[in-house]
Amino acid sequence: MKQKPPAKAAAGVPAIVKTIETSWKQMGVARSLETLRAVNQKAGFDCPGCAWPEPEEGRAAIEFCENGAKAVADEATIRQAGPEFFARWSVKELESQEDRWLNGQGRLVHPMVLRDGASHYEPIEWEDAFALIASELRQLDSPDQAIFYTSGRTSNEAAFLYQLFVRMFGTNNLPDCSNLCHESSGEALRQSIGVGKGTVTLDDFALADAIFVIGQNPGTNHPRMLATLQAAARRGCEIVSINPLPEAGLMRFRHPQEITNLLGGGTPLTTLYLPVRINGDVALLKGIMKEMLEEEDRRPGTVLDKEFIEQYTHGFSAFAEDVRRCDWADIVQQSGIERPLIRKAAEVAMRSQRTICCWAMGLTQHRNAVANIQEIVNLLLLRGNIGRPGAGVCPVRGHSNVQGDRTMGIWERMPDSFLDRLGEEFGFEPPRQHGFDTVRSIQAMLSGEARVFMALGGNFLSASPDTERTAAALRQCRLTVHVSTKLNRSHVVTGRQALILPCLGRTERDVQATGLQFVTVENSMGVISRSQGVLRPASEYLRSEIAIIAGIAAATLGVDWTSYTACYGRIRDHIARVVPGFEDFNKRIEERGSFLLPNAARDRRFLTATGKANFLPHPIPRHDLQSGELLMMTIRSHDQFNTTIYTDNDRYRGVFGSRRVILMNEEDMRQLNLTAGEEVNLVSVFQGEERVAPRFRVLPYPIPRQCTATYFPEANVLVPLGSVAERSNTPASKSVVIRLRKSSGS
Numbered sequence: 238m239k240q241k242p243p244a245k246a247a248a249g250v251p252a253i254v255k256t257i258e259t260s261w262k263q264m265g266v267a268r269s270l271e272t273l274r275a276v277n278q279k280a281g282f283d284c285p286g287c288a289w290p291e292p293e294e295g296r297a298a299i300e301f302c303e304n305g306a307k308a309v310a311d312e313a314t315i316r317q318a319g320p321e322f323f324a325r326w327s328v329k330e331l332e333s334q335e336d337r338w339l340n341g342q343g344r345l346v347h348p349m350v351l352r353d354g355a356s357h358y359e360p361i362e363w364e365d366a367f368a369l370i371a372s373e374l375r376q377l378d379s380p381d382q383a384i385f386y387t388s389g390r391t392s393n394e395a396a397f398l399y400q401l402f403v404r405m406f407g408t409n410n411l412p413d414c415s416n417l418c419h420e421s422s423g424e425a426l427r428q429s430i431g432v433g434k435g436t437v438t439l440d441d442f443a444l445a446d447a448i449f450v451i452g453q454n455p456g457t458n459h460p461r462m463l464a465t466l467q468a469a470a471r472r473g474c475e476i477v478s479i480n481p482l483p484e485a486g487l488m489r490f491r492h493p494q495e496i497t498n499l500l501g502g503g504t505p506l507t508t509l510y511l512p513v514r515i516n517g518d519v520a521l522l523k524g525i526m527k528e529m530l531e532e533e534d535r536r537p538g539t540v541l542d543k544e545f546i547e548q549y550t551h552g553f554s555a556f557a558e559d560v561r562r563c564d565w566a567d568i569v570q571q572s573g574i575e576r577p578l579i580r581k582a583a584e585v586a587m588r589s590q591r592t593i594c595c596w597a598m599g600l601t602q603h604r605n606a607v608a609n610i611q612e613i614v615n616l617l618l619l620r621g622n623i624g625r626p627g628a629g630v631c632p633v634r635g636h637s638n639v640q641g642d643r644t645m646g647i648w649e650r651m652p653d654s655f656l657d658r659l660g661e662e663f664g665f666e667p668p669r670q671h672g673f674d675t676v677r678s679i680q681a682m683l684s685g686e687a688r689v690f691m692a693l694g695g696n697f698l699s700a701s702p703d704t705e706r707t708a709a710a711l712r713q714c715r716l717t718v719h720v721s722t723k724l725n726r727s728h729v730v731t732g733r734q735a736l737i738l739p740c741l742g743r744t745e746r747d748v749q750a751t752g753l754q755f756v757t758v759e760n761s762m763g764v765i766s767r768s769q770g771v772l773r774p775a776s777e778y779l780r781s782e783i784a785i786i787a788g789i790a791a792a793t794l795g796v797d798w799t800s801y802t803a804c805y806g807r808i809r810d811h812i813a814r815v816v817p818g819f820e821d822f823n824k825r826i827e828e829r830g831s832f833l834l835p836n837a838a839r840d841r842r843f844l845t846a847t848g849k850a851n852f853l854p855h856p857i858p859r860h861d862l863q864s865g866e867l868l869m870m871t872i873r874s875h876d877q878f879n880t881t882i883y884t885d886n887d888r889y890r891g892v893f894g895s896r897r898v899i900l901m902n903e904e905d906m907r908q909l910n911l912t913a914g915e916e917v918n919l920v921s922v923f924q925g926e927e928r929v930a931p932r933f934r935v936l937p938y939p940i941p942r943q944c945t946a947t948y949f950p951e952a953n954v955l956v957p958l959g960s961v962a963e964r965s966n967t968p969a970s971k972s973v974v975i976r977l978r979k980s981s982g983s
């Protein structure tokens with residue numbers, strides 16, 4: 238293991254080198270060129286790397302980034318894990334392998350079954366696999382004993398068909414990765430502004446005077462966003478970064494496609510950096526707003542957009558009173574930011590006529606995550622920054638179609654209006670009782686309430702909190718089923734029986750009875766666009782997600798969905814009649830390739846309980862850490878996609894050769910008598926129960942006092958299942974209270 242100083246700029250030459258290196262290694266030269274040429278092009282496929290949008294006009298020939306290329310290469314790899322692989326390795330042996338090794342075995346190419354009591358997976362024919370699922374589902378006492386998870390790479394068409402099948406089967410148990418991700422954003426925004434999505438498009442970034450990037454690491458997780466920020470910075474737009482870590486991608490960007498920029502110093506991005514304490518955001522935002530209200534008192538009429546507040550919002554005076562009552566000492570202490578710096582941030586907000594706030598997991602995975610986001614909305618409402626060009630809220634989504642899956646009905650709590658239309662379109666009565674989200678699903682499997690688990694993509698075990706408990710939950714099931722492209726931990730920690738159903742990926746051509754098909758996806762800004770793979774499928778045995786769902790539905794419900802599999806346009810015809818905003822779906826997508834969904838809040842129509850945008854005050858959260866306790870956030874390295882680990886390096890943060898590290902403030906290390914590189918066990922205590930993650934190395938890092946960082950998913954064992962965000966029920970995986978125990982046991 239090696240530690241170097243953190244990088245000062247993102248992208249640049251190393252990003253190009255890594256792109257080429259990874260692609261060639263996984264795909265070879267010719268396949269790399271063929272594949273990468275089609276990424277994010279109008280006639281090509283949507284990059285599976287993240288949900289950041291592509292420009293509508295004037296796309297570059299290279300419309301992908303280093304990490305997008307890694308995600309593509311990981312799927313388009315020429316390695317394969319076929320029946321011989323599973324004959325060689327028992328499930329027990331596979332379980333003892335590392336995540337990286339499992340993923341490194343290549344594409345899954347044949348349906349496999351693990352029979353009750355067997356040691357190895359064995360090949361199975363598709364129809365037999367469907368029959369096994371149907372038989373297990375039909376044996377349940379109630380449809381609510383089955384759980385149907387979705388990860389966010391699934392296309393709109395597959396997602397729509399999947400939720401239709403699940404609801405026709407009779408349950409709303411449709412947990413998804415969103416429950417672990419931006420659920421808090423949706424929950425907060427619906428109450429505040431009446432829509433659970435962001436209100437800005439890429440065009441707004443070209444107009445903004447100020448952009449706040451809060452709890453997000455775009456250099457690693459949304460690298461194409463850096464080009465957008467760069468263009469804004471060059472216009473003189475101010476960029477405020479609020480993050481416990483000085484992430485390289487927030488500081489400086491060397492554009493890989495601009496030769497002078499690439500070889501020169503790059504473009505500074507952040508104009509003001511606020512090293513907030515973990516979960517100090519409510520305190521900080523309140524401080525900023527307190528400054529603004531005090532300035533308005535001093536110079537009335539200069540800060541607040543009184544007309545907007547009057548006409549479009551509700552709850553201003555109670556909110557203002559709450560902010561005025563806050564104590565400055567408390568704000569400074571809890572946020573970890575001194576008052577002059579808070580004043581500077583307030584000045585940016587007051588100077589700007591158009592402000593955008595972006596955020597991601599740094600805000601959504603805390604106990605008070607919903608409050609975090611509603612305070613952002615409060616800040617924007619003060620100056621009328623919602624529903625105006627160049628301004629608005631921008632939750633930056635993770636998985637490339639996680640937002641679309643929700644639009645298509647993948648949610649355990651879809652509103653009645655959706656269920657009404659769905660039932661009418663297909664002539665059945667959808668179940669109305671809310672289903673299990675991810676955390677509730679784990680609890681239901683543990684208690685025996687649920688007995689069949691199916692996942693359309695993803696890696697449920699490693700993505701979920703409390704790894705050991707989640708493993709026990711899956712083991713309780715009669716059957717676990719995974720529709721997947723690559724091998725992962727959820728395939729080797731199974732129910733009594735297990736199925737692996739290998740599917741086509743984004744990069745591959747999907748040919749059905751009526752010919753070559755395309756699918757659609759929705760990006761983080763509500764733009765629907767088409768996606769069509771270019772590569773020959775990894776194996777002739779692969780089926781599309783749609784074909785797999787249709788097969789399961791036929792075996793279970795006796796429905797004949799071959800026409801949907803033959804022509805995805807027929808699914809889109811149904812979507813057009815069920816989902817608002819998709820009228821003339823096929824026509825619009827075929828003529829234009831993409832279109833923007835309507836968004837009422839963007840038009841200043843606030844579909845909330847009050848009919849207005851709501852100011853919603855929240856208390857400053859308190860972490861009364863005892864001596865020796867630390868707050869831990871679990872974050873992504875530069876070389877992983879969620880639970881898929883590419884290498885053990887984290888280039889921008891200067892960490893090489895190991896992921897079992899804990900980043901710590903040097904003062905805290907001194908106080909706890911720790912030296913750099915020393916090995917410790919991490920211990921979290923929650924409601925009297927102890928969880929341990931053994932053998933992490935301590936690394937000094939620029940991070941606020943009492944704050945620490947580890948990597949997801951290695952540290953998930955420490956995230957208690959019961960420690961969740963209020964209302965959204967998202968695991969609080971960015972604020973885990975831990976202690977360090979020296980490995981020697983002292």
Ligand SMILES: Nc1nc2c(c(=O)[nH]1)N[C@H]1C(S)=C(S)[C@@H](COP(=O)(O)OP(=O)(O)OC[C@H]3O[C@@H](n4cnc5c(=O)[nH]c(N)nc54)[C@H](O)[C@@H]3O)O[C@H]1N2
Nearest residue numbers: 304452453454458479515516597598599635636873878879
């Ligand atoms: N290459 C790559 N791209 C990805 C992914 C990937 O794994 N790899 N994952 C995709 C997915 S599903 C998602 S959801 C997104 C995730 O994108 P991010 O949200 O950027 O991912 P994280 O690594 O979880 O980073 C959280 C950031 O928030 C900061 N942070 C943590 N706690 C706090 C806090 O309390 N306050 C503030 N202000 N900041 C805090 C951390 O320092 C870190 O910079 O990326 C997507 N894109």
Ligand SMILES: Nc1nc2c(c(=O)[nH]1)N[C@H]1C(S)=C(S)[C@@H](COP(=O)(O)OP(=O)(O)OC[C@H]3O[C@@H](n4cnc5c(=O)[nH]c(N)nc54)[C@H](O)[C@@H]3O)O[C@H]1N2
Nearest residue numbers: 388418694695696700720721722723725871879880949970
């Ligand atoms: N502690 C902690 N836990 C976290 C987070 C965190 O920040 N900290 N982040 C959370 C977040 S934001 C998210 S989104 C979740 C991610 O949770 P998931 O979405 O469940 O996990 P992924 O790692 O993205 O899933 C990877 C697997 O998806 C499969 N796959 C890839 N492409 C396809 C495809 O096209 N079709 C199908 N059917 N399968 C495919 C492959 O088999 C691969 O192994 O993790 C969450 N967990």
Ligand SMILES: [Mo]
Nearest residue numbers: 418419635636
């Ligand atoms: Mo995510």
